[in-house]
Amino acid sequence: MIDLVIAGGGPAGLATALAAARLGLETVVVERRQAPIDKACGEGLMPHTVRHLAALGVRPDGVPFRGVAYLDGRRRVSATFDDGPGLGVRRTTLHQAMLDAADAAGIRVIGGSVDTIEQRPDSVSVNGFRARYLAAADGLHSPIRTQLGLQRPAGGRRRWGLTRHVGVTPWTDRVEVYWAAEPDAGEAYVTPVADDCVGIAILTSRRGGFDDHLGAFPALRERISGSVHGSDRAAGPLRQRVARRVAGRVMLVGDAAGYVDALTGEGLGLSFAAARALAECVATDRPAAYERLWRRSTRRYRLMTSMMVRASASPLRRAIVPAAHGLPTVFGRAVNLLAE
Numbered sequence: 001m002i003d004l005v006i007a008g009g010g011p012a013g014l015a016t017a018l019a020a021a022r023l024g025l026e027t028v029v030v031e032r033r034q035a036p037i038d039k040a041c042g043e044g045l046m047p048h049t050v051r052h053l054a055a056l057g058v059r060p061d062g063v064p065f066r067g068v069a070y071l072d073g074r075r076r077v078s079a080t081f082d083d084g085p086g087l088g089v090r091r092t093t094l095h096q097a098m099l100d101a102a103d104a105a106g107i108r109v110i111g112g113s114v115d116t117i118e119q120r121p122d123s124v125s126v127n128g129f130r131a132r133y134l135a136a137a138d139g140l141h142s143p144i145r146t147q148l149g150l151q152r153p154a155g156g157r158r159r160w161g162l163t164r165h166v167g168v169t170p171w172t173d174r175v176e177v178y179w180a181a182e183p184d185a186g187e188a189y190v191t192p193v194a195d196d197c198v199g200i201a202i203l204t205s206r207r208g209g210f211d212d213h214l215g216a217f218p219a220l221r222e223r224i225s226g227s228v229h230g231s232d233r234a235a236g237p238l239r240q241r242v243a244r245r246v247a248g249r250v251m252l253v254g255d256a257a258g259y260v261d262a263l264t265g266e267g268l269g270l271s272f273a274a275a276r277a278l279a280e281c282v283a284t285d286r287p288a289a290y291e292r293l294w295r296r297s298t299r300r301y302r303l304m305t306s307m308m309v310r311a312s313a314s315p316l317r318r319a320i321v322p323a324a325h326g327l328p329t330v331f332g333r334a335v336n337l338l339a340e
Helices: 011-022 047-055 091-104 143-147 210-214 218-224 267-283 289-312 317-326 328-339
Strands: 002-007 027-031 063-065 067-071 076-080 086-088 108-111 118-120 123-126 129-136 160-166 174-179 187-194 197-204 233-235 250-252
Touching: 002 011, 002 123, 002 267, 011 027, 011 091, 011 267, 047 086, 047 267, 063 187, 067 317, 067 328, 076 317, 076 328, 086 187, 091 108, 129 143, 129 267, 143 250, 160 210, 174 317, 197 210, 197 218, 267 289, 289 317, 289 328, 317 328
Parallel strands: 002 027, 002 129, 027 108, 067 174, 129 250
Antiparallel strands: 063 086, 067 076, 118 123, 123 129, 160 197, 160 233, 174 187, 187 197
16 A cells, blocks of 8 residues: 555646655656646746745746736836745746656656545545545646535636737746736736746636737737737636545645635645645644645635735726835735745
8 A cells, every 4th residue: 555646747746746755655646638737827936936846856947037016007016026036937847847856756657537536444545556645636626626525616706817928038027917907807917937938827707818808908918919929728717615625535735625816826836835734644644634734824825815806806906006006015015925
């Protein structure tokens, strides 16, 4: 019997495997998709996320960024990270770097989908493997979460993310966040990911393709006009509510554990922190402790992101960038709270 089977070989699953390997646990990762895996993602790793990766022995190639800027077409306010830069990284580059680290650590990654889960008092059986525990890292719309009856109605306004890579030299050393005037038009994030490429992610509650939404950000549309771009990707609805993160010997990690929104850009960092907590709970045979550790490590994100999403859908939306511009010190503190 092995220690841990991980369903899902994306960044959250691989981070869990790497954290477990560092604790001497025998782990197998089950992933159906062909590597390296791409998906709709903002691709900006906050400073704390970069530190989590370094602790796992993962140092992907990318473009450092020094902070975050908000723009609304008339104003621009910028804040610099106090504790080192973030990193813009193509999702496929990040995934390959994590796969290389997993291979170096002797972690087995096998192809396949996790279907039936059989739990016993002392083990769980998945795809012919018997393990002490199962980590479900199978994404935003986790089939395992649904199978275990842990999904809850999300409620509220539904939002989606759309992404595109544009072949242009990055014009800033920040992640730029463009705020559209209308609440349902959302926000556009620009992240430098290579010397000749930026990634653009649009978060919106409107239906439609990338170009339909780009019109809500005329300054950004003008800047990238005529540039070559890649194919578009989409994800959502983003908000996912979960009853709990532990069901017997199964623990949820990454997006499968619940998601508020991509507005604050903390998703991967929180996934990596939870991965470490999950591995420690497996090593110490304390699965019940994982729920408390997950809640504690994500509390600030859930609070700040929920507040931002509510504000972005209200009449307060038009005041967000002017307020940040008028109170740059407060804006800087808020940015650094998210970067820690």
